[in-house]
Amino acid sequence: MAPSTHTVTNQVPPLVGYDVFAADRALTEAVERHVTPGILDEVRGELGSLGRSAGSAQAQAWGAQANDNPPALRTHDRYGHRLDEVEFHPAWHRLLGHAVSAGLTDAWGRPDGHVRRAAGFLVWTQAEAGHGCPLSMTHAAVPALRTDPALAAEWEPLLTSHVYEEGLRPASQKAGALFGMGMTEKQGGTDVRSNTTRAEPLAGDGEYLLTGHKWFCSAPMSDGFLVLAQAPGGLSCFLVPRVLPDGARNVFAIQRLKDKLGNRSNASGEVEFDGTWARRVGEEGRGVRTIIEMVAATRLDCVVGSAALMRQAVAQAIHHCAYRSTFGGLLIEKPLMRNVLADLALESEAATTLALRLAAAYDADTEEERAFLRIAVPAAKYWVTKRCTPVVGEALECLGGNGYVEESGMPRLLREAPLNSIWEGSGNVQALDVLRALQREPQALDAFLREVGKARGADHRLDAAIKDLLTELADLDAVEARARRLVERMALVLQGSLLLRWAPPEVADAFCASRLGGDWGSAFGTLPHSLDLATVVERARAQEG
Template sequence: MSGSTHTVTNQPPPLVGYDVFAADRVLTEGLERHLDPGPLAETRAELTVLGRAAGSAQAREWGRLANVQPPGLRTHDPSGHRIDEVDFHPAWHRLVGKAVSAGLTAAWARPAGHLRRAAAFLVWSQVEAGHLCPVSMTHAAVPALRADPGLAALWEPRLTSTVYDFGLRPASQKAGVLLGTAMTEKQGGSDVHALTTRAEALAEDGTYTLTGHKWFCSAPMSDGFLVLAQADAGPTCFLVPRVHEDGRRNPFAIQRLKDTLGNRSNASGEVEFDGTWARRVGDEGRGVRTLAGTVAAARLDCVLGSAALMRQAVAQAVHHCTYREAFGARLVDQPLMRTVLADLAVESEAATVLALRLAAACDGAADGDERERAFLRLAVPAAKYWVTKRCTPLVAEALECLGGNGYVEESVLPRLLREAPLNSLWAGPGNVQALDVLRAVQREPGAFDAFLLEVGKARGADHRLDAAVRGLLGELGDLDAVEARARRLVERIALVLQGSLLVRYAPAEVADAFCAARLGGDGGAAFGTLPHTLGLAGIVERARPVE
């Protein structure tokens, strides 16, 4: 047939061809706040290049291809030999290569590295989230390996490399490596003391063989893995290389890849060890303590990943509503839609401001600031609990802003929605985070003192924030059934911290909206219930991704 039945009108242009970094006012202002002029100029230049790449049509196509053609497992070669290799679409390799070259595994190797990396993570995550699992695990492995200076000397230069060198070869022959993790077992979940994987000591000091299974192995195509197993003294951390230095494959059977809800470009698998060679990391029986820094780094990445998903969802929603008209007016100018968009923007800004503050604290702790270290002990699990919980409903609401278009894969929102729940599960689900915060409050008074000092910097600036702090202190003073109330308490801790940061750093209309709805009770359970008297148009304009 020839001809046309209609003219396409009132369809917003695709959100591509823009600078993801420069368009994010919250992120650019955060870097100005936390970085000195010299590092700031260098970081802005780096992120401008990355931001333009992240907003390009080419990068968005890589993200699409990596998801519609997910990884596949090859257990054997044509001759029947066990190989256990994972194949990825070339687009996935391009995404990971860009992440590594942009320094997303190099935070430990440069000044102010954690803040710089956090900003890059927030930018590049908006392209596609799944490929950042191995990137995150590689970054997070460094603190654990530093428990063994010999191992760190061998592995850290390759972990922090900006060269992506894919393929199973001895680590010493590679310009850069990826590291995964294998912790969870069928019977145990988060309970590491229920592990059944056994570690048997070999004659060479610090070396063992492992026998057992892991129900979840993150990034099973990696060059090595941090693994928890039972040694004689209890749960112990080990480094398991995929390939020995002489080129032989270490026994590492990938039984299958998980068919996950989202994160489909990534590979997560079930693996078995059968006489698998491993090197102990840290002391026997101290595996949980050895991994504390790794877990904290992974949790911060969950906050960053959720903040990035939220930002991209809000950007898509505001962009759509800026161009789409209904009933004679742009959606963005209609009062009810404006209220919804403003509410989403406030939530996204609160997440980003908190994530950047945590990253800056990591740099301070790395430089020896004990107050920042104490602050992180409580703030990281609290932020991980709350920001990741808020991500899924925010993305779902942003999807609805696009109407039926939002429910179609081409809009990107369905992929964001599938990704959204993952970060609340990764590195410990919500109950684990809440109980960890309680432990910090009860057993580490320095952590709570550091939190109060941080929140106290906004004292007197907003009466609703001051009242929320008093209420929180009152709740913490009552230890009756405190474990059952843990989620409520941690939610309040996170909200008070976000409120303090916004009151100090955000525009007045953003801070006012947050304190009114999140702390003052002048908002409903759903997004889009902000008080109508606030400066909502300015909040939405601030969140718009393209001029």
């Protein structure tokens, strides 16, 4: 066929060369709301710089290259010596290095550190979500290490450093370090108390040798790991360095890397310990309690990460529909497509608003906020991560066949979407965790109800939803079978309360009418037609260049 017949028309230009942070009004407003006024300009500046990098052609190319060239395991060198090293494409190191230099492992102790880090994490991981795992593990290890002041003094400056140094060397020779985590084993999964890895104490105080395995080891190329093992006094938490202080390699046999649905640029491995040197973190027999703060912090990152995936998917869908013409007009002007886009935009804004509110609670660190987080984190982790996959799937459909093609980037987002609902405890684990808090920690429920009650009287649909929720909460007998429904309602009531207080009226009205008022179908695009959907869509649009 002659080239002259192939004229390209009505194709959408790429969404590139834009500020991912500034283009996200829900996020920018959340930052303005939660950051101390005295440092707001500084935080805006650092997030704007990160946002422009994330929206650049270079960062988008890095993301595609890292995904297309997954890590490779090198178990041995040419002579048969054990190596157990994971090799990454240079694009992975560029993404990770940029993230570390932007402070995405540094939140603890910085002014408004959790809000500015969560916002940065939401922005930067839109370039490629896979490298979020080592960022999250490294950030979340800090509170666990603080149970041992000596360990914290040694490792915390490295974990919160803004310097990324690849390669395995003793920690004392590095300006920055990354952490991974190994909790689950073949036979137990989430039931970590069934772990069989043994920890045998040595003569040195707090030193042990570990023997056993980890079925899922997050970020196996890291400098150190927090792991659980059975000590004489019970299940305990340990720090396993990859390289010992004298420069020798610790015993850390990576048996294979997982072949995952998505998250392809990131390495997850199966590892074996055989006389592996470790230092105990926290008290013997208190391993779960020691590591639980790490788990809570990574659960918050699951919420933030899902909000990032939703935001990127919705931005791509609206961008496509703003340029693509069909049946005599732009897709974005078609009433039915506008309904779909508005529905997706609501889900994205609700997720972002909730994620940043949780981060702000970490920064406040008051007794009230800690009680609030006890329920709000697992409830948000349950609901927001569950919503991610259908949101991304519907956004992909907005691009039609173009969205189903790898070059669009949408299939990569869709494969990534289920991860956060599984990582750090699947849906049932989160729902049961909320039930435990309800039954054992009444102060957590009180704090949650005070938070949602701040919007009482603002919308009759929220008031009715709170009343119904209180009725459900009054009867916790035999509640396990309905735990998912209860936690879903708690998350929706919380999101509705936050949007009524902080979002534009058009957004809050549409959310309450659909998610709380029941005027909503089983698929996206079924919002009441009387709502101001055009304003909702325009607010969520990312303007390029």
